[in-house]
Amino acid sequence: MAFYPDERIGLFIDGANLFSTTKALDFDIDFKRLLDEFRKRGKLIRANYYTALLEQEDYNPLRPLVDWLDYNGFSVITKPAREFTDESGRRRIKGDMDIELAVDMIEAASYLDHIILFSGDGDFRRAIQAAQSRGARVSVVSSLKTQPSMVSDDLRRAADTFIELADLEGMIGRNGGGS
Numbered sequence: 001m002a003f004y005p006d007e008r009i010g011l012f013i014d015g016a017n018l019f020s021t022t023k024a025l026d027f028d029i030d031f032k033r034l035l036d037e038f039r040k041r042g043k044l045i046r047a048n049y050y051t052a053l054l055e056q057e058d059y060n061p062l063r064p065l066v067d068w069l070d071y072n073g074f075s076v077i078t079k080p081a082r083e084f085t086d087e088s089g090r091r092r093i094k095g096d097m098d099i100e101l102a103v104d105m106i107e108a109a110s111y112l113d114h115i116i117l118f119s120g121d122g123d124f125r126r127a128i129q130a131a132q133s134r135g136a137r138v139s140v141v142s143s144l145k146t147q148p149s150m151v152s153d154d155l156r157r158a159a160d161t162f163i164e165l166a167d168l169e170g171m172i173g174r175n176g177g178g179s
Contacts (some may be wrong), residue, residue: 002161003041007113011038012105014097014119015051015062017142017150021120024146025166028174031065035073037171038116045112047074048104052081052095077104102127109134116141117159122152129158141165 003009011034022029038044049069054060070076081095102124105115109131117124120142128138140159142151145166156162 003114005042007042008045008111009038009042009114009116010046010105010108010112011044011048012101012108012115012117012119013047013049014101014117014121014124015049016095016097017119017121021143021146021150021165024150025143025169027169029172030174031069031074032072033174034172037168042114046108048077048101049074050077050097050101052097053078054081054083054095077101098123106130106134109136112136114139116163118142118165120149120151120155122154125152125154125158128155132160137161139163141168 018029035044035047038047049066051062051066053062053066066076066078077097077100079095079097079100083091084094085091098121101119105117105124105127108115113136115131115136115138117128117138118141120140128140131138137160138158139161140151140155141163142155143149143165144151145164151162
């Protein structure tokens with residue numbers, strides 16, 4: 001990973017995508033360690049975490065994480081998720097945060113030197129290109145080591161650098177890595 005001590009860094013975390021990737025890799029992220037790790041690599045200006053929440057549930061398992069992140073150095077961007085039943089009669093939840101993340105990332109390119117996107121979603125390819133055209137370097141953090149791969153080939157190719165999430169487990173995994 002190429003980082004420079006004076007560069008201004010921003011983390012943009014697609015919460016749902018990161019959760020799926022870490023679950024496939026069988027480890028949990030310690031978000032305090034994640035912040036500490038990237039603070040060592042440059043001037044961490046922004047750490048955004050994006051997720052949709054089902055507001056009407058009595059207990060939402062994401063709520064404790066979102067609250068912790070909000071009080072511990074992250075800007076948490078949420079919106080209500082929508083629940084619906086698909087044509088097969090299965091309960092589905094929809095809460096896409098792609099537009100919010102993409103717009104924020106492009107706007108941040110004007111004051112950040114290096115954007116680190118935690119997502120494998122190919123829909124962010126054009127947002128990466130827009131951020132790069134404004135002078136920011138963009139690294140994508142996801143995984144090729146899962147079956148199937150959790151990162152879109154187009155996204156990986158658009159990024160200046162691809163960072164394998166599995167390689168960060170010892171630095172940012174809960175309990176020093178491992179489950």
